[in-house]
Every structure is written in structure tokens, then in C-alpha cells.
Amino acid sequence: MNYHIIPVTAFAQNCSVIWCESTREAALVDPGGDADLIKETLEQRQLKPSQILLTHGHLDHVGAAVELAAFWQIPIVGPQKRDAFWLEALPTQSRMFGLDECAPFTPDRWLEEGESVQVGLTTLEVLHCPGHSPGHVVFFDWPGRLLISGDVIFNGGVGRTDFPQGDHQQLIDAIRTKLLPLGDDVTFLPGHGPISTLGHERISNPFLQ
Numbered sequence: 001m002n003y004h005i006i007p008v009t010a011f012a013q014n015c016s017v018i019w020c021e022s023t024r025e026a027a028l029v030d031p032g033g034d035a036d037l038i039k040e041t042l043e044q045r046q047l048k049p050s051q052i053l054l055t056h057g058h059l060d061h062v063g064a065a066v067e068l069a070a071f072w073q074i075p076i077v078g079p080q081k082r083d084a085f086w087l088e089a090l091p092t093q094s095r096m097f098g099l100d101e102c103a104p105f106t107p108d109r110w111l112e113e114g115e116s117v118q119v120g121l122t123t124l125e126v127l128h129c130p131g132h133s134p135g136h137v138v139f140f141d142w143p144g145r146l147l148i149s150g151d152v153i154f155n156g157g158v159g160r161t162d163f164p165q166g167d168h169q170q171l172i173d174a175i176r177t178k179l180l181p182l183g184d185d186v187t188f189l190p191g192h193g194p195i196s197t198l199g200h201e202r203i204s205n206p207f208l209q
């Protein structure tokens with residue numbers, strides 16, 4: 001699985017474009033904003049977007065999802081349904097973050113632990129990792145050793161848990177029991193900041209010591 005990160009919005013949220021080399025089919029993970037920039041990138045790389053994947057319902061991760069889904073006529077997939085309240089509260093989130101008004105929406109498909117999504121010839125496994133938000137999911141390409149981790153784990157940090165229905169212990173438990181066992185060699189693309197590996201974080205991340 002190939003990837004390219006596009007930082008979007010005032011929050012420098014990492015919108016990840018991932019694609020299958022053989023089919024050029026792509027998925028957009030967490031298009032939080034800057035729809036035109038995302039469209040240009042896909043055009044330049046001659047990729048065919050087939051779906052939008054959402055890790056969770058925070059505005060900086062979903063802000064451009066509806067516009068891009070309509071533009072390419074593709075479905076919005078994820079997060080897990082316990083994040084429905086975040087998607088319903090998008091107008092409030094827009095005011096809270098000082099960003100353009102974003103209308104509430106329901107994805108075409110909610111995701112559950114153990115389900116998978118297909119991007120070209122690559123299968124991504126879905127893991128439910130609550131704590132930063134209750135319905136947060138991550139996507140894992142087993143053979144490619146690539147994880148898209150949203151706001152669960154960062155290079156040197158973990159997601160905030162001071163939002164409604166956040167839970168720090170639940171977040172740390174999800175990282176310890178679901179993510180670290182995937183293997184030290186796994187590279188992850190976080191929702192903010194530089195990429196890292198699970199091995200690097202297992203040893204040096206201050207929240208996991």
C-alpha cells in the first residue's frame with residue numbers, strides 16, 4: 001500500500017491518501033478540509049478514489065468528507081457508530097474550532113472491530129480503539145505493515161481525552177492490547193505530526209512507559 005500525507009486545516013491534520021499500486025485505486029482517510037488541495041493531489045498522481053475512510057468524528061478529520069464524496073460519487077465509510085454524536089454535533093464543532101460551518105451527516109457505512117475494507121487489491125483490517133473518541137477506529141494493512149492510527153497514537157504522544165466521552169485509561173489499554181501487538185516493525189500514519197513506528201513508540205513514548 002502506497003501513501004501520501006496531505007496536512008489540511010489550521011490544525012495540520014494529516015489527510016492520508018493510500019492507494020494500491022496495481023489498480024491505482026485510492027482511499028482518502030480523514031479529509032478534514034482543504035478539498036481543492038486534496039482534489040489536485042489525486043489528479044496529479046492520477047489516482048482513482050473509491051471511498052472516504054473516517055477514523056473518528058472530529059471536525060478536523062471529517063470537514064471535507066461530504067464535499068469530496070459528492071464530487072467523486074464515492075461512499076463515506078466509518079467510524080464506529082458510537083461517534084454518531086460527534087457527527088451530529090458538527091455545526092457546534094465548527095463554532096468551537098472557529099472553522100467554516102459543517103453540516104451534520106451520517107456515513108454510508110459504520111465500521112466495527114474485525115471488519116475490513118478493500119482498496120484495490122489491499123485489504124485493511126478495522127480495529128476499534130476508543131478513548132480519544134468512543135467510536136474511533138484504525139486501519140491496518142497486515143502484509144504492508146502499515147497502520148493508519150488517527151488520533152490514537154502520535155510520534156511521542158497519544159490522543160487527547162478531555163473531550164466528551166474521552167477516557168485516558170481506555171485509550172492506553174487500546175494501544176497496549178490492540179496496537180503494540182501488531183509488531184515493532186509497523187509504520188503508522190498519525191492524525192497529526194510526523195510518522196513513526198510502533199517499536200519506536202513502545203520504547204520511547206512517555207505515555208507508554
Ligand SMILES: [Zn+2]
Nearest residue numbers: 056058132151
Ligand atoms: Zn480527534
